[in-house]
Amino acid sequence: MTRRFRFLLILLAIGTLGIGVFVFHPQAEEVESIEPPPVSESDLQMYIKVYTAMQDDHDLTIEEAIKPYNVSLDDFRQIERHIQNEARLVERVRQALLEHVKEHSVFAQSLTPAPPAATPVPHRTRNQKKGHPEKNSK
Numbered sequence: 001m002t003r004r005f006r007f008l009l010i011l012l013a014i015g016t017l018g019i020g021v022f023v024f025h026p027q028a029e030e031v032e033s034i035e036p037p038p039v040s041e042s043d044l045q046m047y048i049k050v051y052t053a054m055q056d057d058h059d060l061t062i063e064e065a066i067k068p069y070n071v072s073l074d075d076f077r078q079i080e081r082h083i084q085n086e087a088r089l090v091e092r093v094r095q096a097l098l099e100h101v102k103e104h105s106v107f108a109q110s111l112t113p114a115p116p117a118a119t120p121v122p123h124r125t126r127n128q129k130k131g132h133p134e135k136n137s138k
Contacts, residue, residue, distance in 0.1 A: 039082045039089060046071070047079055048096045055100060 050065045066076050083089045 037082070039079060039086070043079045044083065044089060044092065047076075047083060048093055050076070051093070051097055052100050055097065056104065 046069050050062070050069070053065045054060050054062070062076070063073060066073065071079075083093060
């Protein structure tokens with residue numbers, strides 16, 4: 001009977017373990033994907049102005065650049081993360097910063113071609129006829 005008793009104890013332990021795993025096994029929870037709120041136009045313009053100011057003054061820190069806008073560094077970084085998650089906004093910021101650099105860069109202004117100069121018109125003497133300069137020249 002000791003064999004039967006051991007067998008029943010092992011069977012009971014395995015059954016208890018199986019039931020425990022089934023009952024207490026954590027189920028995968030479905031998490032709602034929370035989309036970040038869209039970036040407002042005013043936040044986007046503020047972001048561009050901050051980085052434009054930092055382009056103009058390379059000694060300016062991010063904390064100093066955001067101070068006029070009364071926004072915390074954490075809030076600014078949150079806006080930055082939202083912008084970086086949307087390719088079209090990243091492109092808008094990039095274009096705005098490039099335009100600013102082109103407008104304010106001495107080097108960029110030196111690369112723009114100068115307007116073509118007017119070609120001088122040769123001066124005619126009284127004796128030359130229009131269209132036949134070789135006949136009247138002696």
